[in-house]
Amino acid sequence: xxxxxxxxxxxxxxxxxxxxxxxxxxxxxxxxxxxxxxxxxxxxxxxxxxxxxxxxxxxxxxxxxxxxxxxxxxxxxxxxxxxxxxxxxxxxxxxxxxxxxxxxxxxxxxxxxxxxxxxxxxxxxxxxxxxxxxxxxxxxxxxxxxxxxxxxxxxxxxxxxxxxxxxxxxxxxxxxxxxxxxxxxxxxxxxxxxxxxxxxxxxxxxxxxxxxxxxxxxxxxxxxxxxxxxxxxxxxxxxxxxxxxxxxxxxxxxxxxxxxxxxxxxxxxxxxxxxxxxxxxxxxxxxxxxxxxxxxxxxxxxxxxxxxxxxxxxxxxxxxxxxxxxxxxxxxxxxxxxxxxx
Amino acid sequence: xxxxxxxxxxxxxxxxxxxxxxxxxxxxxxxxxxxxxxxxxxxxxxxxxxxxxxxxxxxxxxxxxxxxxxxxxxxxxxxxxxxxxxxxxxxxxxxxxxxxxxxxxxxxxxxxxxxxxxxxxxxxxxxxxxxxxxxxxxxxxxxxxxxxxxxxxxxxxxxxxxxxxxxxxxxxxxxxxxxxxxxxxxxxxxxxxxxxxxxxxxxxxxxxxxxxxxxxxxxxxxxxxxxxx
Numbered sequence: 336x337x338x339x340x341x342x343x344x345x346x347x348x349x350x351x352x353x354x355x356x357x358x359x360x361x362x363x364x365x366x367x368x369x370x371x372x373x374x375x376x377x378x379x380x381x382x383x384x385x386x387x388x389x390x391x392x393x394x395x396x397x398x399x400x401x402x403x404x405x406x407x408x409x410x411x412x413x414x415x416x417x418x419x420x421x422x423x424x425x426x427x428x429x430x431x432x433x434x435x436x437x438x439x440x441x442x443x444x445x446x447x448x449x450x451x452x453x454x455x456x457x458x459x460x461x462x463x464x465x466x467x468x469x470x471x472x473x474x475x476x477x478x479x480x481x482x483x484x485x486x487x488x489x490x491x492x493x494x495x496x497x498x499x500x501x502x503x504x505x506x507x508x509x510x511x512x513x514x515x516x517x518x519x520x521x522x523x524x525x526x527x528x529x530x531x532x533x534x535x536x537x538x539x540x541x542x543x544x545x546x547x548x549x550x551x552x553x554x555x556x557x558x559x560x561x562x563x564x565x566x567x568x569x570x571x572x573x574x575x576x577x578x579x580x581x582x583x584x585x586x587x588x589x590x591x592x593x594x595x596x597x598x599x600x601x602x603x604x605x606x607x608x609x610x611x612x613x614x615x616x617x618x619x620x621x622x623x624x625x626x627x628x629x630x631x632x633x634x635x636x637x638x639x640x641x642x643x644x645x646x647x648x649x650x651x652x653x654x655x656x657x658x659x660x661x662x663x664x665x666x667x668x669x670x671x672x673x674x675x676x677x
Numbered sequence: 678x679x680x681x682x683x684x685x686x687x688x689x690x691x692x693x694x695x696x697x698x699x700x701x702x703x704x705x706x707x708x709x710x711x712x713x714x715x716x717x718x719x720x721x722x723x724x725x726x727x728x729x730x731x732x733x734x735x736x737x738x739x740x741x742x743x744x745x746x747x748x749x750x751x752x753x754x755x756x757x758x759x760x761x762x763x764x765x766x767x768x769x770x771x772x773x774x775x776x777x778x779x780x781x782x783x784x785x786x787x788x789x790x791x792x793x794x795x796x797x798x799x800x801x802x803x804x805x806x807x808x809x810x811x812x813x814x815x816x817x818x819x820x821x822x823x824x825x826x827x828x829x830x831x832x833x834x835x836x837x838x839x840x841x842x843x844x845x846x847x848x849x850x851x852x853x854x855x856x857x858x859x860x861x862x863x864x865x866x867x868x869x870x871x872x873x874x875x876x877x878x879x880x881x882x883x884x885x886x887x888x889x890x891x892x893x894x895x896x897x898x899x900x901x902x903x904x905x906x
Contacts, residue, residue, distance in 0.1 A: 388813060390809055390812050410817055413815075414815040417814065419813070420810065420813065422806060423806075423810070424804055424807055424809075424810040426807075426824070426828060427828055427830075436814055436816075437814040437815050440814070440815060440816050440820050485814065486814070489814070489815070
């Protein structure tokens with residue numbers, strides 16, 4: 336990785352419709368990075384991706400791309416970045432014309448047929464079968480892959496994907512992952528991907544950032560727990576879950592609906608309700624998913640606790656010892672002091 | 678009733694035998710309306726794109742004026758264009774009165790609001806994701822405009838065909854600006870009016886059939902394009 340960041344963002348602010356605002360004081364993306372963005376709907380992921388892909392300009396702040404400040408006139412620089420939107424749009428043309436569009440407007444017409452066919456192969460579409468198909472002759476997953484191929488064919492320095500697997504079948508999701516792998520390996524393309532599918536996201540990215548309420552949260556894979564918080568005795572604060580279980584926190588919240596951040600490493604998993612522990616949070620739930628964290632080699636365990644999703648980070652050995660599988664009943668254990676106000 | 682039946686029989690004879698006067702009126706109509714459609718598309722499509730694509734102060738008012746002009750009476754257009762291109766008018770030197778280009782200019786004034794309005798509606802109706810997608814693929818300025826028009830191509834064609842239907846069937850302009858000069862500016866509609874006045878139904882019916890056929894072709898194209906768009 337080079338020392339000059341791919342992106343450097345300073346004091347970025349963006350308001351939308353009066354109520355929503357994006358606020359990112361500082362953020363750096365290194366060359367060759369593969370970053371996942373997760374977080375709830377309305378948290379600002381899509382807006383942040385559109386700003387990173389230069390489709391929208393921030394109200395305030397500066398964006399540097401490969402060390403150069405992005406201005407309105409930086410058209411050539413902007414062409415190194417492309418985004419696949421959450422709901423991709425195909426031009427009312429053949430598959431070939433869709434995939435070749437970006438090359439044609441750049442004047443890169445030499446060897447265009449080979450390039451288009453190669454991109455179609457990357458996304459698992461046979462060029463002989465699909466090149467001449469019209470835009471309305473494709474399934475949802477095929478249309479998504481054609482849209483992806485029309486970005487990959489440009490061999491961008493940065494590929495930004497907004498929920499690329501949200502509305503596709505399992506096979507298409509795998510083919511999209513494979514295509515992303517190819518473009519990264521062969522062209523050193525950097526990636527920024529937003530997705531709700533943490534398991535898939537974890538398999539295609541090296542690091543994951545969490546966005547919430549227009550901000551990038553400190554703990555990349557942190558759990559976010561929103562109030563209402565009620566005061567308890569002994570200066571503690573509690574949140575009651577729908578099934579009556581309670582979360583206890585030891586620091587006064589800024590307001591009753593405040594959001595607390597809980598580092599997944601702070602959560603232990605037990606197969607039985609632990610006895611005699613000092614931890615005040617012992618919550619019963621069910622394992623809903625498990626995935627390997629690329630950069631740590633640890634296992635991320637998703638749990639559903641009375642409708643609330645919590646993620647725990649444990650070692651592979653612990654996962655093996657506990658024989659965790661999705662659907663298994665477990666207890667999530669953490670201290671009242673483990674939470675931090677967002 | 679016999680004279681109507683005879684009129685139809687004679688009309689078919691005129692069409693089959695290639696009666697020169699009848700065919701001259703047909704070709705004059707096609708020439709004048711084709712020229713007016715070309716002019717109205719060249720000017721109207723870019724104006725319609727701008728009206729549909731950009732937000733500017735007074736846009737609603739401009740739209741209201743264009744939509745009002747859709748109902749422009751042909752004789753009013755004829756009157757204004759006559760005043761402008763007659764010898765005494767500011768464009769009198771061009772000697773356009775009683776010529777096919779003169780008819781075409783007036784017909785352009787008549788149908789350009791149709792092209793502008795329908796093109797603007799087509800552009801406004803484009804998927805909101807199109808612009809972002811084109812920008813994401815690296816398109817800029819004129820490339821975005823041209824691709825957007827191509828995406829709305831069926832709707833723009835519908836605008837052109839609707840306008841053509843209006844131009845080919847109008848009578849007021851052709852009469853006032855063309856002057857209904859035999860072998861020269863006599864169109865299908867002015868010939869029908871004249872021949873009917875003379876009690877000569879055969880040529881009127883023959884031309885009427887051609888006009889109906891043109892209307893049928895235009896409407897068939899419209900329905901095909903509406904399905905595709």
